[in-house]
Amino acid sequence: MFKKPVQMGEPGDRIAALFTNLDAKEIERGIVCQPGIVSLLENIVIDFKKISYYKGQLKSQNKFHITSGHLTVMGQLKLIIRPKNLQLEINSEGEYLEDYEDFGKLQEKYNLYGVLQLEKPLIASMNSLVIGSKLDTDLEANICRIAFYGNILHSFTGQQIFQQNYLRIFRKKSKNGKVEKVIDNYTLLIKDLFKKETNIANYIGKLIVIKQGNIQGKIESAFGKSGKVKVFVESGTNQDMINSDVVMIYKKYLFHK
Template identity: 30%
Template sequence: MAPSTFNVNVGILGHVDSGKTSLARALSTLLSTASLDKHPQSSERGITLDLGFSGFTVPTPDNLKESLKHDNVQFTLVDCPGHASLIRTIIGGAQIIDLMMLVVDVTKGIQTQTAECLVVGEILTQHMLVVLNKVDMLPEATRDEKIEKMKKRLALTLNGTKFAGCDMVAVAARPGGAVSMQPAEDIALAIGMEDLVKKLVEKVPKVPRSLDGPFLFAVDHCFPIKGQGTVLTGTVLQGVVEVNQNVEVPHLKVEKKVKSMQMFHKSVNRAQKGDRLGICVTQLEAKLVERGLLAEPKSVPTIDGAIVAVDKIRFFKGEVKSKAKMHVTIGHATVMAEVLFFGIPPASDSESTPFMSIEERVKGFTFDREYAYLPELLAAPKPGSKPKKPEEEGGEPVPQCGPQYAVIQFESPVTCPLDSLLIGSRFDADIHSNTCRLAFHGRLIQPCDVRNAAEMARLRMYKMKSKEGAIDRVNDAYTAIGKGLFKKETDINLFVNMKVRLEGDGGEVGTIQGSFGKSGKYKISFPGGIPAD
């Protein structure tokens, strides 16, 4: 019986020219159809223009044999592009990785795309390993000192992320920096590969993946084989697939039967979540499916809009306004979309609604409650955090936010699973400005037709409005008469118990108690008292 293999997908991400492809080449013993920069421009410039896949295999460590029940662990290396125009491909690649290797040029440190890759990794994976590449470029006399200095700098950067305290390994994947394909003897000169493989093995998931859910497969490459059919290579995102099973190409609405399958040139009859393989089907035009999804029939819809749970990415410095147009990456597509934000407001001005994760918001969303319209997306509180008082922020009022959501209208239809992750970006921003362009992330709750008024009426959304009035006179320490908010014909009973706030340092809050006379004046009660001045 052939030895069984457990597959782990390792995403290699980082800034352009940080050495990701060289690292994959130095680690690899197997090459897949999409691997190692076949595009002519890649060879000329030494950069990755598409997702490349390669891999290596090690015996399953003794401490994992009982839980994984496989003889070998295969590391599939996903080499993602790092240059600006194709960062959406990084997002597509990040959805299929179990573990992230963040490659940093030790001579340059964190750069714009390095930071964006870090943001994507924080959203989509739980495990990261930092690889300090190009250590051969440092003078030998001071190499160790400079490596330690860079590790300390990176540790400070990572302290504010989920990857605080993650392992770092120093390597030189391509000593000398030659652009051409290295011969085997040059690869053997690579520095630090043994330590890197050891760290990767330590991070192998301790438990097998769940196989629940309908079959879903991320296609990264498609090509015809004469006399056989069309081969789609990619990674199983969800569920299982077997030979002779019917599958669908969702964006084409075409069903095909699986004729045969291979994992790194070895025929298999069954594959499951996490596996990297090629699937052969017949009578499918390869050029129609260069990238996308393969799925259980009828399980992946095409949608024009969606209600989603969202959080602002804390590294994004700009405002994210309602009705703004953003680049939204969902499934394997990046399209322009208009966003409109809404949420559950805090219980009061000095309190925040208990923190809810995106997953909790997806499960708990209902049309049975009212939601407040949000003019912009606010920074999300951290789990367990408490809102700061104005005096702790230098006297400025601090915007509070509860759970936040968005209605998204896509400019063109997108095909995606019903629980898809998504990322909103400003790719029109200057890549050289050294600022993060990824603005928010979230998860799809349900599709919606934004143009259908009846459907959108189910979403009960209100806007907060305010008016300015004045104190006409003070009755006593706790009550006053106000004017200037209402016309004399206004029914003030409609506004009873609504709050008013005094301008000034104290900002005392009172409530409207009822009308006073017939000229539009009204009685106000201040439970905390009215300041003497």
Template identity: 25%
Template structure:
């Protein structure tokens, strides 16, 4: 258990927004405790004047009365995760998405929603249920028009968020750095109201500590005479000083020598905590972002199946067999993706479409009721990933349908190390960053891991392509119970492969293929219920069957 110096409950708050919206200035106005990575300490951040990496800092408030029963600690600590806003750094933002409990979306009141604001909103939907919108730089508005313009901005933003999981989210107007510039500035305005709203968003139920220890490492450095410190956030489980941890990508197991939380020594850390874990005999230069875990709990794999949903803001198509950047764990790698779904392809009606996709976002993002993949079921191949038709947030049009559950088969360009149920984000980073387009394409959860390099592994997947062949009735037998048909097969086709399959005539009669008739590709069909002569031009027949993509017997076809 934590000692007296660790008598606080920690909540991780992601601070996201378009570049130059004032995120770092807001973090500086709020923070009272800085980590080794805070407020753009990266040398290039100082040189370029923008955030290039995740920054961490914190502040504390007395534990509110409504939480004292469920969280018996003295203080409520907010750890601020300052995420870069520049378009080229979205991969860094994705890395921060996995560790936040709440989100602050910072918007420049003079510019409103911008290109990367949409990407940040997508990250927020994937990462958390709770968002606070910070309308920043209100000091730049004319004083006499400020209340009216802020009210107008609130209304416009509320309309945008109405079609997201954050409908009705609170908004606070602030000025994080009045006057701007590099010199001394007047005190920030609106910070007290912002903190009050943040406190209100903290869930009353304590965070459950479950699963084996999993730690997201974002910075690593050596301390002379002590060892190597790995700083990061506990994603699951807990660990104590003296416990054993593994760096799965390096396949190294180390003993925890000591542990600190914002420079305070602690005997343990648990899910949601921001901590520094010290181990010995580890070269810090070999590490960047990585994972730390309970030994043997994080696998390495070459392919996987993920339950996925298309990002509503992404305007392009996502065809099967195309390559995308896939982020999971602390890796972003190229992957060839194939999409598939439920055989009937059924969708929800217009009134339920948006509600359905928002429910799906919550389910996948928060890993609620995401079941293991059923290898015994059949799935229909999709030429592309379906989205919410109408794209309500992007174009203002109303959605018409939402297709049912969809999956993606991911074949990675190199082995990936990540938790077996990791959050997955697919992106099209080849999109021109100068264009106002969302590059986040889909998101989801891993549901099964595969060893695609092993013979027969993919044959476990019962994914089929629906095939249709058309032909015509050549002549009907005198008894009216059979017919000779043509035009469906070439003369070289082994028609015995199709024997026993059902065909349907244009008038709705159902017959069974019996076999070939001669050597020209004609075949015989039996009609147990009989068949009447067709009217001129009405003698076509149709054969519909399934071919399983990964069936090792490539000639096997079923109906």
């Protein structure tokens, strides 16, 4: 078949190459490319698209068989969303999504991405197609095993995900407390929002909402060592606020302390 010597090959050509001192038993499949085209990718971010015929669970923390090119490895999925008007960069914030089912009511305003933490590196290039499957599903079940697909947008090492300037995945959390006292015309004393061992310094400047009247305030400082805090209310305080419920909504990052 391959009897004509050639000096070069182009995409789409079928050629044979002879490598000396190479044990063919050590190679199952391989890629021939220019240096730097492909890399060993430990973790990847893809633009996430669900296969409509897949009826299994599609949740963050689930493990799937991840295929790109000739390789298939195991990987853990984390779903994240980001507003459509904001491009996803490697130093961007992405909000954690627990279940794909929750994306239905969000898809008009948000794009969906998948973060895949791989158990073994993939050999692939940026923008390569990635397929996520449940290949351990019973073959006799007669159900779709391919769950999702997408193209590789970013990659990062296992250590980079813990760095503050890399992809920051957060969950929205809330803490609840009560107004204990009106200190002055612009300051409230809030109790039950934090435990006494909490480092209040981490929350200085965070917004809280007084549910009665939906009034915003800002945490100003700790009050003693009991977990109570002073809150500045720009619009002013009044005695009717005493015993009102307050809530603080904040971001908790998955990998960063």
